[in-house]
Amino acid sequence: MRILHITSLFQPEQVGGAELMVETLVRMQAGLGAQVGVACLSRRAQPPERSDAATIYRLGHGTPFHVLDWAEHGRLDRLRYKLAVQWDGRTLAAMEAAVRDFSPDVVNTHSLSELTPRIWPMLRRLGVPVVHTLHDFTSLCSNGAMVRDGRACQRQHAKCRAYALLHRVCQRPVEAVVGVGADILARHLAAGYFRDVPEALRQVIWNPIEAGSPPAPRALPSDGITFGYMGRIEASKGVDTLLEACRRLPPGGWRLRIAGRAADGLDRYVGLAAGLPVAFDGFVAPDAFLDRLDCLVVPPVWPEAFGRTVAEAYARGVPVIGTAVGGIAEQVGTSDPAWLVPPGDAEALAVAMARVVADPARLASGLGNAAAVTAGTRPQAVAARYLDLYRTLLSPEPALADGSRLQGSRRHAHPAS
Known part of the structure; x- marks a missing residue:
């Protein structure tokens, strides 16, 4: 199976847990025999890095500055950045070229915090099935966290509704969705996202965590x-x-x-x-x-x-x-x-x-x-669950939760070369 992961950032450029999760998932899936690729933003465009473990497409960026330089820019520059992300045609074209080059059986999109949601319709046009993993609230909130001034938002603000409109319009090509927790998946479904995805293809899969050596037995603390x-x-x-x-x-x-x-x-x-x-x-x-x-x-x-x-x-x-x-x-x-x-x-x-x-x-x-x-976070088990989900999606008649089958073919053509 050929799997392409699309993510805003990839190691060594990273800001949080989503990048660590994708890096671990890529390694584990390659270890289980899959042919794996990653397409991501980077400070500058580079030729594809091809190895036995994975093919990495570092595509540069089409925004006014790189996201890792966010702290160095003022409010106006940040607003320009957010608008540029939504309509970033340069990155969209680079992503399409990477998809055509890798020719995946399935694409797994991850955090789109720095990527245009127009990637999803592009993948449908190329005939590639799409799994999306929900790491954050980018499709609901302009800062991806549903938090404002250090407090959790109780509702979606007008600015975020406007920001999320393109995500709402573009999300229909997603054919399977994974929440890294039950809560984030439930919140997106309640907001009207991914409702066309069959229940069997809506799953909760925790992130992979690579444990170190077993910890030594702990004694009760004696000094506080x-x-x-x-x-x-x-x-x-x-x-x-x-x-x-x-x-x-x-x-x-x-x-x-x-x-x-x-x-x-x-x-x-x-x-x-x-x-x-x-x-x-x-x-x-x-x-x-x-x-x-x-x-x-x-x-x-x-x-x-x-x-x-x-x-x-x-x-x-x-x-x-x-x-x-x-x-x-x-x-x-x-x-x-x-x-x-x-x-x-x-x-x-x-x-x-x-x-x-x-x-x-x-x-x-x-x-x-x-x-x-x-x-539930053992890396090999997490990678295997994702592979099972991809196989279910690619099956001509994926199984439902009750053991019955979805009707109609779900076969997809490879992207044109």
Whole structure:
């Protein structure tokens, strides 16, 4: 099977978990015998990189600047960038050339945060079946997160409805859809997206997480609880809420380590943490950082689609206090609701953290869903589930959930060479 992944960015150029997911999926699928390609944006166009593992098409970009230079530009330049993404004919033509060169059996599109949704109709015109993986809310929200001024949006704002119109018009060629969590898939379906996709071709597949060496058995901490936070340092990720919660904790018996970077610098957050036992560790290797913790706190205020750090923590035997929304809630589970708190609720988060400080023996109960998450994010299993979905899509009569068959041929011609 020939599989082409289309994604905004690909390693080594990346901004978050979507790029890590695609890179891992590509390697795993190639290891399972598939012929795999990737088409992505890049700082400059390059000839295709061909190897036994994958063919990589780095296509440059048709926007006023590269997305990784976003922080260097002002509001007007950013608005020009957003408009250019929507109607980027240069990248659309480069993508079409890559599809024709690779001649895939199926295309799996990923985050279109930096790509025009006109890619989907282009693929239909070429006769290539399309699977789309939902990593974010790009088709519903201009910033892809359904968050504004550090708060989760309760409705779709007028600006986002206008921005999303082209996505809504262009999404009909998508024939199978994957949510990296159940919540993000449900939100898109409720908004009217992908309703023509048969139920058997709407699936939830968690992201692949490559676990390191098995963690050593953990003893109960004897010198206080070490909490940790790992990720982008910003209000939408709940860092403001976390530091406010720390102000409400008892004065001793705990400490907090924060790993990650802030787009606008750490000065504001250092000020919020003044006088607290809080350390800022900067960029870290995840496993090494997690092995220094007793408990990870994952407190985003927005409905994060997956929440990679939850799965990474569970793989290291670290319990998680998380926000009761989106993919975080899905992974933490409901076996012990004390490990979930409402988004943006500093008092509830402080109560959950204080329980652990008062009774470190509670830490073991925070791993109730860890085995299920580790199994569901095993890279080989994730890659195999995607291959099964592609095969179902390419079948002349794909199976429905009840075992019956869809009527009508779903055979597709290869793109013209």
